[in-house]
Amino acid sequence: MISLGLSSFITVLLSAVVGVLMAVLANIFVTGSKSIASFWDDGFNGLNVSPLLDFTLLGLALAALIIFMLRRWFKFDRVHGPADSIYAAHLTESNINLRSGFQSSLIAFVSVSGGAPVGQYGPLVHLGGVVGSIFNRSLTLTKASSDVWIGCGVAAAIAAGFQAPIAGVVFAHEAVLRHLSFRAITPICVASITSYALTKNWFNLDPIFYMEFPSVELLWSIPILIISGSIFGLVAVIFMKSLFWFGALGKTMEHNLFVSLFLAFAACALIGTISPEVLGLGSETINAIFIGGYTLGSLLVILTLKIIASSMSIGFGMYGGVFSPALFLGASTGGCLTKLFGALGVVLPSHLLPVAGMASVAACVVGAPLSMVIIVLELTLSYELAVIAMVSTAVSIQVASLWFGHSFFDEQLTKRGINLSGGRTALQLSHMRVEEILTQDYVCFSSSDTVGYGLRELKNNLRSEGYCVDKGLNFVGKFRVIDLLDANKKMRLVDFCLREPITLSANDSVLDAVNIAKSFVGDSMPVLCREKKRLLGVVSEGDIFKAYIKAQNQASKVEHV
Numbered sequence: 001m002i003s004l005g006l007s008s009f010i011t012v013l014l015s016a017v018v019g020v021l022m023a024v025l026a027n028i029f030v031t032g033s034k035s036i037a038s039f040w041d042d043g044f045n046g047l048n049v050s051p052l053l054d055f056t057l058l059g060l061a062l063a064a065l066i067i068f069m070l071r072r073w074f075k076f077d078r079v080h081g082p083a084d085s086i087y088a089a090h091l092t093e094s095n096i097n098l099r100s101g102f103q104s105s106l107i108a109f110v111s112v113s114g115g116a117p118v119g120q121y122g123p124l125v126h127l128g129g130v131v132g133s134i135f136n137r138s139l140t141l142t143k144a145s146s147d148v149w150i151g152c153g154v155a156a157a158i159a160a161g162f163q164a165p166i167a168g169v170v171f172a173h174e175a176v177l178r179h180l181s182f183r184a185i186t187p188i189c190v191a192s193i194t195s196y197a198l199t200k201n202w203f204n205l206d207p208i209f210y211m212e213f214p215s216v217e218l219l220w221s222i223p224i225l226i227i228s229g230s231i232f233g234l235v236a237v238i239f240m241k242s243l244f245w246f247g248a249l250g251k252t253m254e255h256n257l258f259v260s261l262f263l264a265f266a267a268c269a270l271i272g273t274i275s276p277e278v279l280g281l282g283s284e285t286i287n288a289i290f291i292g293g294y295t296l297g298s299l300l301v302i303l304t305l306k307i308i309a310s311s312m313s314i315g316f317g318m319y320g321g322v323f324s325p326a327l328f329l330g331a332s333t334g335g336c337l338t339k340l341f342g343a344l345g346v347v348l349p350s351h352l353l354p355v356a357g358m359a360s361v362a363a364c365v366v367g368a369p370l371s372m373v374i375i376v377l378e379l380t381l382s383y384e385l386a387v388i389a390m391v392s393t394a395v396s397i398q399v400a401s402l403w404f405g406h407s408f409f410d411e412q413l414t415k416r417g418i419n420l421s422g423g424r425t426a427l428q429l430s431h432m433r434v435e436e437i438l439t440q441d442y443v444c445f446s447s448s449d450t451v452g453y454g455l456r457e458l459k460n461n462l463r464s465e466g467y468c469v470d471k472g473l474n475f476v477g478k479f480r481v482i483d484l485l486d487a488n489k490k491m492r493l494v495d496f497c498l499r500e501p502i503t504l505s506a507n508d509s510v511l512d513a514v515n516i517a518k519s520f521v522g523d524s525m526p527v528l529c530r531e532k533k534r535l536l537g538v539v540s541e542g543d544i545f546k547a548y549i550k551a552q553n554q555a556s557k558v559e560h561v
């Protein structure tokens with residue numbers, strides 16, 4: 001008990017350290033990228049330069065060039081993001097690649113600083129996961145598992161980035177850990193609150209929203225929110241499908257990174273010339289939408305071009321987050337719907353649907369509806385707007401789940417062959433290889449052995465099944481006692497073998513074995529080396545059950561303690 005108490009105390013103390021570290025890193029990322037990005041817009045206003053020179057495009061070009069050099073220098077196969085943190089939080093031990101995590105954060109910083117239409121919060125979330133993973137690997141004094149440390153880093157990142165500590169805690173549990181336990185809640189809360197408190201007192205960050213949000217009547221808004229929620233869900237689906245479509249197109253150009261980045265720059269430059277509001281994070285544009293500052297036509301153009309620009313940037317190598325673009329798209333869609341309802345004679349407060357749209361589209365993209373409602377509450381300080389956002393979000397996530405899936409990050413993992421829908425138990429089993437649980441507890445015979453000899457050996461070893469191999473120990477077949485009882489004892493065993501019984505490969509996962517065993521009847525299944533068909537051992541149903549129970553106990557320890 002004393003040891004457990006000391007471990008808990010050290011965990012809470014170190015979670016505060018995580019909060020301090022993430023507050024510093026997050027604010028350096030946010031403030032630094034914002035200052036550099038604004039320099040391209042405002043830094044040259046006082047100089048007598050040619051009006052033909054657009055320094056916003058210069059910032060984009062430099063960002064693309066720097067990213068090209070960094071990618072060539074780092075030599076990694078892909079950038080890492082929140083999906084990797086979510087995946088690592090579901091494993092018994094975190095598998096986050098620390099080096100690639102920091103490198104990806106640096107590339108995201110360059111993209112945001114150059115004014116690319118990508119987000120900053122996704123990279124911050126993964127940076128939090130990386131920092132948490134470092135604490136998990138470096139410290140053996142605590143009994144906290146890797147998912148707790150990852151949750152601390154993620155919560156602290158959200159708390160600092162959005163200045164929303166409650167949302168940070170909810171997001172870590174809802175989107176990343178996907179469970180709630182007393183073991184995890186305290187350190188994650190401490191990390192989030194510490195990060196927020198330091199951000200509030202040490203860093204002079206501008207608020208995300210500038211306007212005061214008047215109260216809104218909920219009752220008469222519900223029918224409009226239900227209709228709008230469906231539209232928000234469809235916009236989120238279009239955005240996510242667009243991200244994957246351009247991402248697949250970008251993979252065809254992996255052999256020529258320079259061309260890929262040039263196309264991303266050229267597309268952003270062209271789109272930015274048509275609609276400058278599309279570039280960058282878009283905070284100023286969102287605030288303008290809140291006060292009804294755009295026409296319906298302008299909002300439709302902004303909405304369409306933002307989807308294209310953000311998808312091309314991310315898909316073609318200018319890595320960044322999808323969180324900020326989702327907020328932008330939600331606000332733009334809400335602005336469009338406000339204008340459309342107004343044309344039909346339904347006058348709405350200009351901020352109502354944009355706020356609801358931000359929460360709804362972002363919730364669908366990142367898979368965190370409760371977190372988005374809490375973010376609206378913390379940023380607007382309006383209980384009515386939080387409830388309004390909850391109504392539209394509840395509808396939008398239903399639409400998005402039917403047409404797309406749980407979230408953009410889950411679909412990223414699915415395309416990599418990682419399925420989180422089965423929970424931690426299934427994921428753990430998918431990582432266990434059959435070769436880890438196979439045994440040598442079986443009876444083996446050569447192709448020349450007789451039925452009489454086989455029956456005697458099976459009786460002596462209390463087995464009802466045996467295996468035949470050739471001189472090279474390659475698997476020939478499997479035979480059963482029941483098939484030998486009436487046979488001539490001088491005949492060869494090989495004549496009674498099942499040539500194609502249910503078999504497993506050493507490289508199969510235990511989860512595969514579980515699914516295969518559903519239709520299996522018998523003592524054991526042979527495990528083969530697929531290349532040479534060599535018999536390596538056997539796996540019984542009991543072996544599979546033991547592995548399943550072990551994985552289930554590990555998942556229960558993480559999720560319910």
